[in-house]
Amino acid sequence: MHVVVNAAMSADGKLSTRERTQLAISGEPDFERVDRLRAESDAVAVGVGTVLADDPSLTVKSSSLRANRVDAGRAVNPARIVADSRARTPADAIVLDDAAETYVLVSEAAPVERRSALAERGATLVTAGEERVDLLRAFATLQDEGLEAVMVEGGGELIFSLFDTGLVDELSVFVGPQIVGGREAPTLADGEGFVEAFPTLSLSDVEQVGDGVVLTWTVDR
Ligand SMILES: NC(=O)C1=CN([C@@H]2O[C@H](COP(=O)(O)OP(=O)(O)OC[C@H]3O[C@@H](n4cnc5c(N)ncnc54)[C@H](O)[C@@H]3O)[C@@H](O)[C@H]2O)C=CC1
Numbered sequence: 001m002h003v004v005v006n007a008a009m010s011a012d013g014k015l016s017t018r019e020r021t022q023l024a025i026s027g028e029p030d031f032e033r034v035d036r037l038r039a040e041s042d043a044v045a046v047g048v049g050t051v052l053a054d055d056p057s058l059t060v061k062s063s064s065l066r067a068n069r070v071d072a073g074r075a076v077n078p079a080r081i082v083a084d085s086r087a088r089t090p091a092d093a094i095v096l097d098d099a100a101e102t103y104v105l106v107s108e109a110a111p112v113e114r115r116s117a118l119a120e121r122g123a124t125l126v127t128a129g130e131e132r133v134d135l136l137r138a139f140a141t142l143q144d145e146g147l148e149a150v151m152v153e154g155g156g157e158l159i160f161s162l163f164d165t166g167l168v169d170e171l172s173v174f175v176g177p178q179i180v181g182g183r184e185a186p187t188l189a190d191g192e193g194f195v196e197a198f199p200t201l202s203l204s205d206v207e208q209v210g211d212g213v214v215l216t217w218t219v220d221r
């Protein structure tokens with residue numbers, strides 16, 4: 001499996017505001033790059049915090065990119081993955097619509113009635129971990145399902161955990177020309193934070209996009 005994390009952050013490293021409201025950090029040229037990344041992927045993953053905050057669709061927006069996927073014998077959209085330890089994804093969340101297959105990763109602690117509600121909406125549930133999703137086990141199951149190229153869009157809690165488990169191969173970040181501030185505002189990697197043995201990165205590309213920049217790194221092994 002190849003895991004790429006892609007996100008947009010402000011110049012001070014924030015993914016959104018302290019109120020967790022969705023923030024337009026990047027603009028149209030970067031959305032097109034993100035759309036291409038989605039179109040190349042077998043699946044697009046987010047944490048349930050992102051679903052609750054943004055209600056994203058995670059679909060490919062360009063009709064020509066969708067057509068290319070179909071011509072190549074792939075589903076029109078990549079699958080969607082939601083890491084959701086307690087099965088908090090709302091039944092009316094857009095990620096549960098029929099635009100793509102959706103996997104919800106839950107823990108043993110997820111209430112049975114919540115799991116049933118998600119299954120009734122067509123989601124495929126993957127259970128791994130007691131209190132929190134065991135990402136290593138869950139991603140191994142997803143790989144068994146044929147998902148090889150996975151793009152992760154956030155948020156900060158999920159991104160930190162993926163680095164913590166050593167699952168990330170590549171990181172690309174649009175760094176935008178604004179300061180958001182706020183100690184409670186989500187950053188690119190939140191969670192508990194590393195105090196030693198920090199994952200290290202090798203820079204592979206730098207591209208200026210307007211007044212922002214897209215930085216791409218590979219994760220050192
Ligand atoms: N600017 C950008 O590119 C993006 C910004 N965002 C922003 O990020 C914010 C949401 O981020 P967060 O609150 O950090 O939530 P998140 O999207 O990272 O989800 C965290 C949730 O994932 C679930 N989860 C399951 N297993 C987990 C594990 N092993 N490790 C970590 N989480 C696990 C938990 O239920 C946890 O509460 C929103 O404000 C959203 O707008 C989200 C995606 C991209």
Ligand SMILES: Nc1nc(O)c(N)c(N[C@@H]2O[C@H](COP(=O)(O)O)[C@@H](O)[C@H]2O)n1
Nearest residue numbers: 008023024025026054056057058059153
């Ligand atoms: N690339 C990028 N730039 C921004 O400025 C952003 N705020 C985000 N956010 C991510 O995009 C998702 C929305 O996806 P849909 O348009 O609904 O398909 C959102 O949930 C974040 O993951 N990304």
